[in-house]
Amino acid sequence: MAASETILSVKDLRVRFRTLDGAVEAVKGINIHVKSGETVAVVGESGSGKSQTMMAAMSLLASNGEASGSVDYRGRNLLTLSKSELNKVRGRKISMIFQEPMTSLDPLYSIGNQLIEPIRRHRGLNAAEAREEALKLLRLVHIPDPERRMKSYPHEMSGGQRQRVMIAMALANDPDILIADEPTTALDVTIQAQILMLLAELQRKLGMAIVFITHDLGIVRRFADRVYVMRYGEVVEEGEAEAIFANPQHAYTKMLLAAEPTGTKAPPPPNAPVLLEGRNVEVTFKIGGGFLAGEPLLLHAVDRISIRLKRNQTIGIVGESGSGKSTLGRALLRLLPSDGVIRLGDRDISSADRQAMRPLRRELQLVFQDPFGSLSPRMTVGQVITEGLLVHEPALSGKQRDQRAVEALREVGLDPNARNRYPHEFSGGQRQRIAIARAMILKPKVVVLDEPTSALDRSVQKQIVELLRKLQADHELSYLFISHDLAVVRAMADYIIVMKQGKIVEEGPTEAIFSDPQAAYTQTLMAAAIDVTRFRLSA
């Protein structure tokens, strides 16, 4: 590669948002530069300002945002260009792909229509020529059957395919710089790996610089030449990727690197009693059907799965979206109608109705993924976590309930005064602690954890993992740990079930699954998640 010149240089960039509480400074005077053909990663956790930096550079800030400083692209300050001048750079010289492949394409126009539009606009081709170009691009990003796909609408494609189309649109005019804002975060691990490999391949072919905005150090390690680490709107460390991983200087970088979940879970003793057992559990959903609409389509979300959860055991249920892992968890808790046998201890609860299940519920608790949506915004934290006590221990006085709330909050590492505040006053990690306190206050035996750490930053994830471990050790809890995140599952579970399309693909003790996966699908998953081979090729 030719001696690389600096093509983009961000100087003293500040981004402010006007809010009802006054101005909030999201980016506080940062300097970043990008050389031609290199891969730069901007790393940080949520709220670090890493996305807003690039949004500001592209003049895509929300209407209450404003940027100052300068963003020089080949000698021109993008922040001061007129809109029409700017639109000759955006999508042509600098283009961008986003985190949300499901919503970043216009749902009302066909893929072909959306691909052709920027080609015609920037290159002045006629419709037929632009169509040829669009087909070429779809082939470039490996969309099968591109002729047919031109006529497809976004909703007819998977997330991975939509992200490929986004990439095709971004590369349509052979840009100098591709800004990729968390391009794989919303995708399953195997798809993530495919998209990253595609980006590496395209960079090799086309030679554009890539700016990677990500929270995922795994991606940075495999991809980037240089790294900027951001926190609270400032760059705290920058340098060559290898140097930063080998020898981080700033405390925050060190903390980020140490935040990868570690440790293992020892299996329960062989004679430990089985607490929750499912035999040939089956969940079937009907789709469509009805008056004059024909036979409904049957979807086997969980297809004859058997599982035995012992006391003090953690079974990790691993699979990609649509694999049926969450459905299985809900079926085992009898929150969904299912066929097959489900036993709680020595009771058969397969046909227990709501009424019969109610007293058993305190032993079976559930913690959800979404720490923002699963707590009622109109109840205080104290009301949220003691609500279950009203049902299961109605004899308790208000004072006793309050005492239990204090204990539960202490147990999950929150200040007991939190019980008089409302959920929106807490961060994602704190809310997840509240959700865990709500489950723990009932002293359950089995807790189903449905992606409990997926919505959280790595450093917060690590704290939640440690909290869950401590609670398990203190109370001999059994966990059903549902997750797509293999690194977390490896640290939490002693036994793993790999699911795909409602079926078990493979199961076994954690270390056996990780060190010697048998099924081809498990091998793909593992390769996508924990392989550290670099596929950076630009240097």
Place this chain on the structure above:
Amino acid sequence: MLRYVFRRLLTAIPTLFVIVTMAFFLIRVAPGGPFNQERGLSPEIKANLEAQFGLSDPLWLQYVHYLGNLLRGNFGPSYNMPDFTVTELFAKGLPISVQLGASALLLALLIGSMLGTVAALNQNKLGDYTVIALATAGSTIPTFVIAPVIQLLFGLTWKLLPIGGWGDGAFINKVGPVLTLALPQIAIVARLMRGSMIESLRSHHIRTARALGLSDWSVVVKHALRGAILPIVSFTGPAAAALLTGSVIVETIFSIPGVGRYFVDAALNRDYTLVMGTVVVIALFTIVFNLIVDVMYAVVDPRVRYD
């Protein structure tokens, strides 16, 4: 899609049947009858009249007769305007009401959408506040205030428009009533459009369009507007059914011989057949326009598929 339309039309039959049945018995539950108000009507003549129109038959027989006639497309004679059948009354009045209603609806959709879009593009700026203020005023001032004000200003003071009358459908005679009908609808459409346009402009695919350097025209009109139009489409169904079947207030104030007055007059006079005719017409309009809306949905949004 055809199959869906067919299925919807089939389900319209029981819906209509239920509506007709309820209206038939409800209006007869109301005290009095079609010939009660005429003064000096001797009991013999009244009985004669009732016998002539079959009103002395048992209620179930009247119902069966009415249904039978309705199936043959016969709405029966009007009791209070005995020279006309209900069908003739509608044949005369409905085209007038439909003309006024359709013009008002078109005007409302065009101007309302434009105002709403302008407001959304200037969110929380002067243009936005102006539109919101106008829209709030438009939807709070009742038609029976707007209509006389229009008559007073345009008719009496400036002598630009006739004060009332149909004038055999002369354009100038339609301006007042159409404006009166349209103003509140413009306000509603503008508010709806503003909201959905703001939401649409914030969506991720608009960010994509901007990042691709597309022109403002394409971003706003091609990408944002088409998505924002869906709530307006839903609104248009019931609004069309209401506007096209006439307005009592507007037709009374402007002396327009439409069908809007029939509903109130007929109900007050216990003109059973005319009430039933109005109910059937309004129900048909509502069903058909809602069906059109659902079909339009599938046309605008490829994600909507019926089968």
